[in-house]
Amino acid sequence: MSDDTIRLVTIGRILRRRWRLLAVLTVVGALVGFGTSLVFPPRYTTSASVLLPGAWEERELLTQTEIATSSVVLDRAAASLGWTGVSGRELRDRVSAEAADGNIIKISGTAETPERAQKLSDQVAQQFVAFAARIAGDTTDPETTSGPEALRQMVVQTSRRITELADAADPGQTVESVQGRTDLEKLRTALQEALDKLDQADPAANKANMVVMGSAARPTGEAPPTRMQLVVAGALLFFLLAVIGHLTAARMSRRLRTEPEIAAALGSALLGTVDVPAEQLADRPEGGGTRARIRRLLGVDVRWDVPAPQASGDEAGRRIRYRRVYARLRDRLPDARRLLVVVPDGDEIARRAAGQLAAEAESEPSPGSSGKGHPLLRVVEVPVSQPLVPDRDDESGALVVLSAGSWTAGELTGIAEACADADHEVVGIVLAGMVRALPARSAGRTRDAATPALAIGDHATGGSG
Structure with missing residues (x-):
């Protein structure tokens, strides 16, 4: 008979001869798990998704997840929520972010109620998009533009002016008029090429346009560990400890048998x-x-x-x-x-x-x-x-x-x-x-x-x- 068979026979003997004790200890473990669930109130978790357009490397996505859970973003989210006694430091234990497939950052928030969990996830996602846009040099005010976007608008205006000058030039076929229109067309082409090179040199301008993909779904169930999970875990833990205790006692027994x-x-x-x-x-x-x-x-x-x-x-x-x-x-x-x-x-x-x-x-x-x-x-x-x-x-x-x-x-x-x-x-x-x-x-x-x-x-x- 192998050692494994002997162990199974021993465990079966414990179950047959100690089933009353094991049942009592299992019930005690379930009560301990239920008491633990009363000490720790139920929690609810939901996630909001943020889309990052453009081409992103893996390390860049990891950087964005760190930014999403940074103290600056969480402090702004806590200030916007205005919950009593909840600061950005406390939100650090309730908020997490991970990079998913398709350049998507999932921001998860945990709270005491489904409504608060939904608001927390949405607010952190919005603050993350605003802070990322600020880092990239973007602005949320549509009336003011600066940097590369202002340069693009100037190029568009200059191209229009060149077209007007070309149309206003001598429509004749003189050498001077043809030469003037040719020079204006070359100038417009050069400006467009310069703008394309600027876009290639600054890809962050395209990456700054992050989008929150809708509001977070309101959770319908508790986040693990739930009360039932704690009760089952307590019962199973006490049952296993009782069986292991019996096996350990038998292993360490010094009683004489021969x-x-x-x-x-x-x-x-x-x-x-x-x-x-x-x-x-x-x-x-x-x-x-x-x-x-x-x-x-x-x-x-x-x-x-x-x-x-x-x-x-x-x-x-x-x-x-x-x-x-x-x-x-x-x-x-x-x-x-x-x-x-x-x-x-x-x-x-x-x-x-x-x-x-x-x-x-x-x-x-x-x-x-x-x-x-x-x-x-x-x-x-x-x-x-x-x-x-x-x-x-x-x-x-x-x-x-x-x-x-x-x-x-x-x-x-x-x-x-x-x-x-x-x-x-x-x-x-x-x-x-x-x-x-x-x-x-x-x-x-x-x-x-x-x-x-x-x-x-x-x-x-x-x-x-």
């Missing part, structure tokens, strides 16, 4: 493994305070990073496992009368297994009135944060029962040290695992299959006695 690691941390030998049906854990009693109820409600009281429980046999087969573990314990300590069964606090699987093991010990027949060779088991739960084991009374040692993958090496070492501090020797370790019970079979088959198992168990117990 039998050799657990045995080394507790400094004792493993006596065997026993099974606890998942149905028994589901029927655990309610309680534990408000915090425990909240954990059960969110589903965080069940481990997600453990594989799905495997199918197990019937109740008779599981009891055989308990009896074999107890038989190994009895063979290990033939003269013991009582043993202390230490269970880490919060390990529900181990607590169920320890209770079943103690019940099996009580059901064992005693070979004599003294009960020698059949130690009784007393179960105690020890907190792993500050482990404290009861002092030795008449117990001959401590048996640690726990589930794999639930505790770190430091926590198990602390339990072993607490046992040693209370003068209890850790005589063995029992691992408890959660399994899935198979559906019940018919009554006839159950009796036929269960009778030999119980007979073997009784015979083995009697023989060992």
Whole structure:
């Protein structure tokens, strides 16, 4: 199986076992996004287009976009709008310009309402055209002309005067009259050529005639990010953070999962493994305070990073496992009368297994009135944060029962040290695992299959006695 497949299986396990927590965090993220939308009011954006006639290079268009958002243009636009508390400096964050295809400059304005966004874009476009015309030497007053335009008008007037002089010359065919008309025609041709050269030498005269291509369209929708986008983004962000948090916690987990690691941390030998049906854990009693109820409600009281429980046999087969573990314990300590069964606090699987093991010990027949060779088991739960084991009374040692993958090496070492501090020797370790019970079979088959198992168990117990 590849790493990618393992990751997909892990994510699927998170979704199945933590869906309540993920749903709550997703709703919280959506509420955070909604609150953010209330802090930042909606914005509306629209654009006005300005056409630049003539031939323009790319760098020249970029220069015009910078001019459109310059402080001079924005200050004039703010003064023309007359909005309270809005200056050219504040408009710098609301106005942008970009060069589009076809020598078009798009000026975009953002405001709190569609009407204000439309007015802002139109006003900035008009101020940009006026300022660009002023830079190029043009003027918006049609009554006054200067520079190249005045020269053009003078050339036109001179051409007309030459025509009048040519018509007023001697219509005869004398040498003087023909020579005079020829000289006047040459003068008019020279003036026209000079004007054409002037136009070629000053292309900015044609480029100065920028045109605003109509009023900006009134926006009909909010500019991103909209309220819905913020709500969806908040929900998605919290969902992803929750999944990543689970994966990171599992990646950094130091909990021991293998039998050799657990045995080394507790400094004792493993006596065997026993099974606890998942149905028994589901029927655990309610309680534990408000915090425990909240954990059960969110589903965080069940481990997600453990594989799905495997199918197990019937109740008779599981009891055989308990009896074999107890038989190994009895063979290990033939003269013991009582043993202390230490269970880490919060390990529900181990607590169920320890209770079943103690019940099996009580059901064992005693070979004599003294009960020698059949130690009784007393179960105690020890907190792993500050482990404290009861002092030795008449117990001959401590048996640690726990589930794999639930505790770190430091926590198990602390339990072993607490046992040693209370003068209890850790005589063995029992691992408890959660399994899935198979559906019940018919009554006839159950009796036929269960009778030999119980007979073997009784015979083995009697023989060992």
